[in-house]
Amino acid sequence: MSNLKLIIQREFIARVRNRTFVVMTFLSPLIMVGMISLITWLATLNNDEVREIAYFDETGMFAKDFKDSENIDYVDYSQLTLNDAKDSVIIKKLYGLLYIPKKQSNKELAESIQFYAEEAPNVGVLSSIEKIIAAKITNQNFESKGLDLSTIENAKAQVNISIENFSGEKTSKITNYVKMFFGGAAGYFLMMFIIIYGNMVMRSVIEEKANRIIEIIISSVKPLQLMMGKILGTSFAGILQFIIWVILGGVLLTVGVVFLGIDVDQSNMQDALKVVEETQGVTMANFAEVLVEINKLPLGALVLAFFVYFVGGYFLYSSIYAAIGAAVDSETDSQQFMLPIILPLMLGIYVGFFSVIENPHGTVSTVFSMIPLTSPIVMLMRIPFGVNWWEVVISIFLLFGSIIFMIWLAGKIYRVGILMYGKKPSYKELFKWLKY
């Protein structure tokens, strides 16, 4: 068996057998699912709370409009005096008292409605009350001007601009959300993978230095071979861990849905969609459209691009991690060298979440999807929006060119660093090592 294979095998087994790795692999999905369940449960808990609100309506206009809703029960205190109403709200511990005074005009009325409550009232509750009152007053205004309500209703137009590109493909706003989601998820996933497994590579290099086994090993194999073996072995362990996470997470979610009765499909999805509906104007019927849009994405190309950038990004960064590991004696010393890793990663994520979503083909997005240290993340986020093939080719070319350069550079630091003990090197010294 070739030495590289042996090293990869050993690294893989060492990572996988590590107790932390095992615990994390099997505990993380449990924790994640547990968290999701807890949040869902807490959310339902909050929503179930029904608030009793008393109203004191001097106008008598609104009695019909205050209908009990899912979260709010209305009580009519208009027969009492205002002070009695206030007192009994306090005694009965109701949520609050809505006071609608009688005014000359609707305009005056709209500005003088008050809500008395012990605590600052929930914004959602207030806005639903405001909506009811506003609708009523608006309708009254129309009627007083002699307009027929049903005519107005019929006159309202529903506009939904459909977007189409020049090659005739129809798109919609939903398409953009779907693209954003896919790009964002891929970029974020890549960043997490780089940080977690890059750190593992670094720790494994430091371990060899600390155990003093390094010189025994490199009297048998070339340092570069050892470094590559470490990077590859660790990445295989990482891929295995992610596969287990995905499978376990899927199984646990299914189990959770079936046995614990967490109605993910129905209520929560609807809730989530309702939020989207309210904020973004997407209707329930569009849910099916989401699925259609996912199918419309060039999935093959996406998966391929994800694979290429994933491999490229991981190699680029983990060779830097390996060089850092070789340069220091302990993990604490590695902090000073973390900036060149964290900075471009964060930059990639920020550019991705702000510039790319704002304008996927703008200058900022384009430039950062070319620079090798940020390109894996930024380009991954751009690709769902459709990028010229030659841009991708240039970006990949630059990325893999700089990987070769980086591995060469890291290899130089690595081969000197692994034999240096008891020194806390500076950047200046690392630079000197390149010339050894």
Add this chain to the structure above:
Amino acid sequence: MTNLLEVQHASKRFGSFTALHDVSIQVPQGSIFGLLGPNGAGKTTLIRIVNQITLPDQGAVYLDGEPLHKEHIKDIGYLPEERGLYKSMKVGEQALYLAQLKGLSKKEAKERLKYWFDKFEITHWWNKKIQELSKGMAQKVQFIVTVLHRPKLLIFDEPFSGFDPINANIIKDEILQLRDEGATVIFSTHRMESVEELCDHIALINKSKKILEGKVSDIKREFKTNTYEVGLIAENNDALFAELTDKFDVGPADFKTIDDQLKLKITLDKNTPSNEFLGFLSSKAQVMRFNEVIPTVNEIFIKTITENE
């Protein structure tokens, strides 16, 4: 005698620091070669060059007459001074891994490991983790891994550090046996008594330069000063002492005796044969002790280094 290893004019600089300057050594086939020198002299750099861990800036290395190349890694077994093993890996697995890195097949490695583990009576360690073993125990495993692939050239950097005297002796005997089986051994150490005991050739490196090299017996011959240690019983020790001091270069000597002797170290000039001197002594007194003072490697080491300062 052919040389298994030849280093020719090797130089190595790290930035502005010169680790080796024009060093050449010849290690004869089947010898035990002591590589001596104070800390920081450049021994480890030289060893790393031979192991192809570091490349020399100038110079060439020949193993078995061929310029050093990648395949030679399998012909060398190296036990570095800074040595250790993976703490959380099991002894057996680890030994197998390291043996396979040296090009042994898994099956072959297993068989040979079994032989050595039986020999050192450590078979029951196979499934233990290194962190459960003591330092000396781990060193035994390291020794086995170093010699397992039957290399032509064995390089030991301070092999006895960390061993108790009994285990150091076991290792010493193993090294001698390996030599008898045809291996050539390079030995880097500060422990002069083990050099005295084991090495037939030495090279002395100081401040990145080689300052001495050769067969131990030749070097000793070169460094000996025609000095003799004598123990004499005369009728009048004081008178004899006065006479001898007059004629020769005399110094005090110290050795254990049961009777009262005149104990002296006498240095003759190069041309005086020992027989003539002995004859002179026996005519003056009863000669109880007469032996040539041969410098120890330690004395040669200190003398050469201080003269070079």
